Amino acid sequence: MSGRRILVTGGAGFIGSNYVRHVLATTDDSVTVFDALTYAGNLSTIRDVDDDPRFEFVKGNICDPESLEDAMRGHDAVVHFAAESHVDRSITGPDDFIHTNCFGTNVVMDTARRLEIGRVVHIGTDEVYGSVEVGSSKESDPLEPRSPYSASKAGSDLIALSYHHTYGVPVTVTRCTNNFGPYQFPEKAIPLFTTNLLDDATIPLYGDGLNERDWIYVDDHCAGVQVVLDHGAPGEIYNVGAGNETPNRVLVDKLLAIVGKDEASVRYVTDRLGHDRRYSVDIAKVTDLGWRRQRTLDEALEATVAWYRDNRWWWEPLKQRS
Ligand code: NAD
Numbered sequence: 001m002s003g004r005r006i007l008v009t010g011g012a013g014f015i016g017s018n019y020v021r022h023v024l025a026t027t028d029d030s031v032t033v034f035d036a037l038t039y040a041g042n043l044s045t046i047r048d049v050d051d052d053p054r055f056e057f058v059k060g061n062i063c064d065p066e067s068l069e070d071a072m073r074g075h076d077a078v079v080h081f082a083a084e085s086h087v088d089r090s091i092t093g094p095d096d097f098i099h100t101n102c103f104g105t106n107v108v109m110d111t112a113r114r115l116e117i118g119r120v121v122h123i124g125t126d127e128v129y130g131s132v133e134v135g136s137s138k139e140s141d142p143l144e145p146r147s148p149y150s151a152s153k154a155g156s157d158l159i160a161l162s163y164h165h166t167y168g169v170p171v172t173v174t175r176c177t178n179n180f181g182p183y184q185f186p187e188k189a190i191p192l193f194t195t196n197l198l199d200d201a202t203i204p205l206y207g208d209g210l211n212e213r214d215w216i217y218v219d220d221h222c223a224g225v226q227v228v229l230d231h232g233a234p235g236e237i238y239n240v241g242a243g244n245e246t247p248n249r250v251l252v253d254k255l256l257a258i259v260g261k262d263e264a265s266v267r268y269v270t271d272r273l274g275h276d277r278r279y280s281v282d283i284a285k286v287t288d289l290g291w292r293r294q295r296t297l298d299e300a301l302e303a304t305v306a307w308y309r310d311n312r313w314w315w316e317p318l319k320q321r322s
Helices: 014-026 043-049 065-072 087-092 095-115 148-167 189-198 218-231 248-259 284-288 297-310 312-321
Strands: 005-009 030-035 055-059 077-080 119-125 171-176 203-206 212-214 237-240 245-247 266-269
Touching: 005 014, 014 030, 014 043, 014 218, 030 065, 043 055, 043 312, 065 095, 077 095, 077 218, 087 095, 087 148, 095 119, 095 148, 119 148, 119 218, 148 171, 171 218, 189 203, 189 248, 189 297, 189 312, 203 248, 212 248, 218 237, 218 284, 237 284, 245 248, 248 297, 297 312
Parallel strands: 005 030, 005 077, 030 055, 077 119, 119 171, 171 237, 203 266
Antiparallel strands: 212 245
């Protein structure tokens, strides 16, 4: 078997599983998923790649150095997605976010250092820049995270980069905007709204609905991660975004139009505590590496709604459980 061996932490979650599919479909590389299978990680999410000879699954926790070292040994590269990822959960219970995202990332980086892994990509978020009322955040902008989630992710970025500066570990950091697409846990905005609409239920919209996010199709993000893995410079940070800055109300209107419903399906609810108004990133650096987004927002929303319509087997049990 040719190609690299890539360890993907958090590969049974939303973006990690799409990344695994992307790697298997577009390269000769083989992939080991290392995932604790929290509520957000599910074997059903990677069922379709389970019998691929280039795929392996290891159940394990990034906070456990021994099992992580056993799994990571022999790999050429590590792509680190594993994290607690839902802002609302971080507001009601920050401890797990600090533990997994900061301590866990330290274990990932330290294990990569000891095993002299050739390439490490740490997956970060645009939320670390805080609310950006106008313009777009550059990688060199100050970090102003304002939720426990984004603070823990800012901490994890700095931990990851410290392993490059201190020990020479070849770490690169990506900071992506809000993802959507297949296999996203139905607590996040787009799958929650979509599945509610498919079930003829209302959708809860925070505050005045004017918070703005740059929505990116998950496969475009995965391609960006791959470009950064292949061509990014160690010690550097690369923003990834689609240039789709859209107020939530407009996003909801697009979803309503796709499923053939109207405003009567929308229920305005009390705003999220500390809700950042707007995120937007400058993507000149990742564009210089050759990355371009492939789908427009409208195309990607159509594809996503179609996927949720066709894959009730995946999301119905998860929604019932949560
Ligand atoms: P997700 O919640 O869908 O998946 C997280 C995965 O990590 C799950 O499979 C879970 O089981 C696993 N995990 C959690 N704790 C673990 C631990 N201690 N050990 C091993 N595995 C563990 O999250 P996602 O939306 O796919 O996000 C993946 C990464 O991308 C995260 O680092 C997140 O911060 C980042 N990110 C997400 C977005 C987004 O819009 N979803 C945007 C930018 C960056």
